[in-house]
Amino acid sequence: MKLRNYIILLSIIIALILQIVPMPLTVDQFRPDWVLLVLSYWALALPTRVNVGVAFIVGLVLDILMGTSLGVHSFALCINIFILVSNYQRLRNYSLWQQSFIIGTLAALYHLVVFWLQHLQTDVSFLFNYLWPVLTTMLMWPWIFALLRKVRRQFRIT
Amino acid sequence: MNTMFTRGPSIVSRLALALVVSVVLIFVDHKYDGFASVKVYLNSLVSPLQYIASLPGQILSSSAEKFSTHKKLLEDNEHLTLQALSMSEKLQQFELLKAENDRLRTLLGSPISAPVQKMVTELMAVDNNPFSLQIIVDKGAINGVYEGQTVLDDKGIVGQIMEVGSTNSRVLLLADITHAIPLRNARNNVQLIANGSGQFNELILEHVAHSADIQVGDLLVSSGLGNIFPEGYPTATITSIVRDESRPFAQVTATPIAQLDRLRYLLLLWPDDAPTQPNLQQTDQSVN
Numbered sequence: 001m002k003l004r005n006y007i008i009l010l011s012i013i014i015a016l017i018l019q020i021v022p023m024p025l026t027v028d029q030f031r032p033d034w035v036l037l038v039l040s041y042w043a044l045a046l047p048t049r050v051n052v053g054v055a056f057i058v059g060l061v062l063d064i065l066m067g068t069s070l071g072v073h074s075f076a077l078c079i080n081i082f083i084l085v086s087n088y089q090r091l092r093n094y095s096l097w098q099q100s101f102i103i104g105t106l107a108a109l110y111h112l113v114v115f116w117l118q119h120l121q122t123d124v125s126f127l128f129n130y131l132w133p134v135l136t137t138m139l140m141w142p143w144i145f146a147l148l149r150k151v152r153r154q155f156r157i158t
Numbered sequence: 159m160n161t162m163f164t165r166g167p168s169i170v171s172r173l174a175l176a177l178v179v180s181v182v183l184i185f186v187d188h189k190y191d192g193f194a195s196v197k198v199y200l201n202s203l204v205s206p207l208q209y210i211a212s213l214p215g216q217i218l219s220s221s222a223e224k225f226s227t228h229k230k231l232l233e234d235n236e237h238l239t240l241q242a243l244s245m246s247e248k249l250q251q252f253e254l255l256k257a258e259n260d261r262l263r264t265l266l267g268s269p270i271s272a273p274v275q276k277m278v279t280e281l282m283a284v285d286n287n288p289f290s291l292q293i294i295v296d297k298g299a300i301n302g303v304y305e306g307q308t309v310l311d312d313k314g315i316v317g318q319i320m321e322v323g324s325t326n327s328r329v330l331l332l333a334d335i336t337h338a339i340p341l342r343n344a345r346n347n348v349q350l351i352a353n354g355s356g357q358f359n360e361l362i363l364e365h366v367a368h369s370a371d372i373q374v375g376d377l378l379v380s381s382g383l384g385n386i387f388p389e390g391y392p393t394a395t396i397t398s399i400v401r402d403e404s405r406p407f408a409q410v411t412a413t414p415i416a417q418l419d420r421l422r423y424l425l426l427l428w429p430d431d432a433p434t435q436p437n438l439q440q441t442d443q444s445v446n
Contacts, residue, residue, distance in 0.1 A: 024200070056179070071183030124289045
């Protein structure tokens, strides 16, 4: 058993845990989308290994953890990861702050898709508070990018 | 070294497949509740993640307990002793009243209400999904928890069990937008139904006639209709009534008595006709 074969899985599991760690209500609404961030990095760096299939399975796990109907988060994650994977060559050449704007836009899309799917099931109403994570996700992207790139180079994951 | 070309189906067809499967899953899960039995296993499968995620909070609260000062403990002790004293005084009255009530009921020929079995449970995690209000508690199928079971805190009804895992289960709170509970006004037995609003501190009472005899501050207790919640537990107090005659019904809101955003210890109830009985061997915290 080699650690480097499990690095991607491990990073995704850590992201899932960070996504569900209990927080006080005031901090909770600013929680970045850790799972989206980590999957986005791997989708840009290794699009042959992490793409729509992985996003689908991680989305299902997220659905079970969050108690939403099975398929809500997998739907939203699949769309996001598809956009990243189909444009990865262009996105890699952007500077870090340009990338973080794109990740922010995708995070907004992710939240809106999740909201729409929930809205179809129950009549939840939209609050702009639901979009705070877009901002924090955008701010977290450069750090996650640097961290995971270091990890990827350290363990020579291809 | 991987090739730069993916093997297997193209990315577009993968996306199409994933989206179609997602939509089918959402539809089957939501409309037909098709995964009720599978979800027990799925929940048990991911519960290690939930245990790990609740660790930091547990470490914080246990270290806070360790470092609490001698003075604070003495104060707590005094407070709790006083509380126990006043409770036991009330309990003496209660025993008397209960005996009297049972006697009157036998005179009237109506059934005596059976004692309810209880178990203490602790909050494990709060869902951060903003669209639904759910919490996870640390008792599951091995303790005899069943779907639809009533959950209380020390003040009133909190919600009902929604999904059961083997060692933990998910509670749907009263204030969730998909939840409704039959209530009656403790003052005059007017029957009402309280829907959740999606906010922790608000319930909405719908279809209340303008002429209904309700006032701000009235206590609402569970009515026992619907056979989910047992009768007579305090649930909410009415906070506002808008009697706008141009609308068909009065707009009434209430606030739950249980503080849904600061739960810690909860109580599970097993009424007499519960589908499962509590498994007392699995726990040392059960009370009777």
